[in-house]
Amino acid sequence: MVTIFSISIFILIYIYFLFPLIIYICGALKKDSVKQDVSNTDKTIVIVVPAHNEEAVISRKIENHLALDYEHNNYKILVISDTSSDNTVEITNTYVDQYPGRVELFEVNDGLGKTNAINKALVNIDCDILVFSDANVYLKSDALLQISKCYADKNIGGVAGQLIYTNDDVEGAAQSNGLYWKYEEMIKKSESLSGSMMGADGSIFSIKRRLLRELPVHVLDDFCSSMGVINQGYKLKFDDTITAYEKGAESTAEEFPRKVRISNRSYNSYKHLRAECFKTLSLFDLWKLYSHKVLRWYSLFFMVSALVSNLFIAISEEGYIFTSVLILHVLFYIMAALSWLNKLPNIPVISKVAAIAEYFTMANVAAGIGILQSISGKKTITWKKADSTR
Template sequence: MLKKRHPQLQVLAFDDGSKDNTAELIAARPDLVTLVRGAGRNGKAYGMKILARMSQGDIIVFTDANVTLREDAIARLMQYYADPTVGGVCGSLRYYGEGQSSTAEIGSLYWKLEEHLKKEESRTGNVMGADGSIFSLRRELYPEFPDTVLDDLTVSMAAVFSGHRLIKAEDVIAFEALVAKRGEEFARKMRISTRAFHTHLVMRPQLKKMAAADKFKYASRKMIRWFGGLFLILGVFSAVLTALKIYTMLGIGIALLLVFTVMIGMKATRGPLAAAIEVAMALVATLVGVFKAMRGQTFTIWNPAKSR
């Protein structure tokens, strides 16, 4: 549908050593998509750099393999580039499948908050990085970066670092299914936060040069997200410690109640308790990922969640 609407649209796909018939399905339609096969498992960032070098248009649009774009997405996206101060445009991602489980419900709620924050960032200047579902950049601004970073954050922030604007477009819409299984979501959150914090360390020299308003937006969002699990753990520990100081048995009782609640919540799949566990696990998974990055770890390759 996109190609029919924009015949000159160049569509490139990188296959990172898939073992199903993905590459064959793409190769069967050379009239729609140009397939680039990797030599093995090298990761998304590696593949995106190859595709960016092959691109011929002035604007590069990035999207993930499990994302569907609305038919008018490209046409609406291009309108924003009439403003020469705009270096990059983030689209709006709408998740579906939130009714599958509490994991999906909390994921949907979290993303609605994320979309709102990006909208406010755009209204006040620059968005502090895009996600990979749908974003774009002027090709001349595409940066150099190692394969170990989160490429969507690195590439989108290049617009800000170059002195251009990175904005959010509410009418450029993409759709994606939610992850429905708790274990898969925990692993996904951990991987993303590991790569994000590693990327933060790589970008730190450029981050220091940003305007004060952008520094505040970046720090307030990223740091609270990355260390929210630590705040949660310290809060629980402080509450139990305070109860112990007031009355020993009260503290022991609260600690046992928390342990029992967590055990029940881990088995629950629906309801407020299951939702609370999902939130706590998301915060902890993110914190674990940050600690991994602090120890020098990152993820270059991964397998997609099967519950999408």
């Protein structure tokens, strides 16, 4: 039991502390940053906006993109309506009529999810760069200029930008999510500086059009398409001069089912890519992939084994060391549960620590459920947005 406890705790420390530290050092030593070329701003770009019942945000989304500081003849906005039952299509069509050639609409109504809709919409799209951006994400005015500059390096096949949460000062899930995202982007930036980052997020990322591949409908399009860049021999980079803004989910009740769905699709994506990754990735990139993604997805199982083994040791062993550790262990999860249920007293320091414990526990429980679903054969294909992010 001591061995099980020690291994479980070490792996959790490695996932969340040691790996980020090691990859930060690797990035600082290698410094493989994006060499932007200010003259490389004539690439043709299609901004891909998947939308499912986005009537609350689609007007602002399109208007934000129409105002981007980029040659109008060199980019267009493609809204992909995936089985929308609200006014998303009608609202988008007003912009299609008003801005012919600059705004286009592609409708998919078969209910097979986002990846399926993207597969169908992009078959005949001709451009240099595809920029993917969720419907509730808004871009800084120079985003396309910064993206285009990055592709002066012929070895770069994909570039992701920095996402800033506009409500990360709101206590609760939004604040914890914002803090987690800053931590996550630090890791991505370090991975990028060491060569390539391991997958991009759908908020804001781009790839060369010719590197896009058709995907199974049950996988995450952003993760698989961005990892496909690396698997085809190109670099996937992170560049924080490319900026996007999004409102984070403000309640655990909304965030938890979203995390379960994403985790299920992420693990299905990993299973889809696994064989190819072992054939094409370097040992260094495989280490990054498994340390950053795969091991972290299994965090719940290490958390459970650590707690159970700690309990057995505290009962069977003499002395107070493991008993004290067990007390801290249990207190951590009690704080997480009370924060989840909004039962904690409003004491700033305690509330913030408890919110972090809540988010850490919630995210890993959701990931564990999603993985178990994937292992049992479940393939989630439909998507449900968090209303508070709109």
